[in-house]
Amino acid sequence: MSVSTPSPTSLTITRPDDWHVHLRDGDMLGMTVPATARTFHRAVVMPNLVPPVTNVELAAQYRQRIMSALPSDMTFDPRMALYLTQDTTAETVMAAAQDETVIGFKLYPAGATTNSAAGVRSVEGMAATLEVMQEHGVPLLVHGEVTEPEIDIFDREKVFIDRYLVPITEQFPRLKVVLEHITTKDAADFVAAAHDQVAATITPQHILMNRNDLLVGGVYVHNYCLPVLKRRTHQEALQKAATSGSPKFFLGTDSAPHVREKKETACGCAGCFSAFTAIELYAQAFAELDALDKLEGFASHFGADFYDLPRNTDTITLQKYTWNAPELVHHGDQSWVPYWAGRELMWQQQTL
């Protein structure tokens, strides 16, 4: 007779942090800020606004707008990423180093993704700036894709790693580098093999889906994000990395809202809006991989450890409970189709 252990029906973990999120600006903050603060204590807020958040002064003003949108019964500690440009000065880097609400600089190759036009045109030309960042302990957060039209979109992450990240991590061994939203086995292998100042965030969609979910049976615009979903073998490598217990891989949702009209159109914007169900999506993926015991490290410990920040001291509880992700969310007179819209979820964060 075999004795089976009942599967858990509730899971309490240290409160997680989201190390990569797009909160946008203006009225939308009234929707995005509570959605993220529901689960996460800290969040790394991406700077790809128009105009971009390029220095500590702009970041302080943006952070203030975010905090003004926080409901009075919630706590939240946004950490701002500054937008790296070809013209970022040493003074700007040093000011960032002094400001504890600033987490580091985000490198967007110009033209790689939403609002990246002001990004870096020559990565090689950034060496002097990276040197100052290393010297002052300021992390580099990277959107790792090349943009040359002749490079296939499915190869852009790997080419970026080979061409730029291998040299950067060798040349600057003390520079903290986070390869954001990794999508390939190549990226997971690179990060695992690199020195211990190199880490990666992983989104829910890249663990839960592969490019079939984007393209088989029609084009599923709400599963379209950048870097684009890859083939199943890459998805499996990311699942393995996320559930490996390695402190180099941690949670970053890349929740990136675009209004419905800008997704459901001939040239739909890139971005999956996952904030409303983020921790539940990760729980679902980890449960399916029989790795719920690895969720807390990934979601709540490793990112804080990497950034030399204290781990959160309070907890959240997830209940095993079947429900459906919202089909549509509204704010003001606009609506958004969230990632996983209408689909079943097996876990739900308990609200007090």
Ligand code: NCD
């Ligand atoms: C992000 C956005 O919409 O700002 N989109 C996305 O597909 N991930 C930008 C980004 O992180 O690349």
Ligand code: ZN
């Ligand atoms: Zn992003």
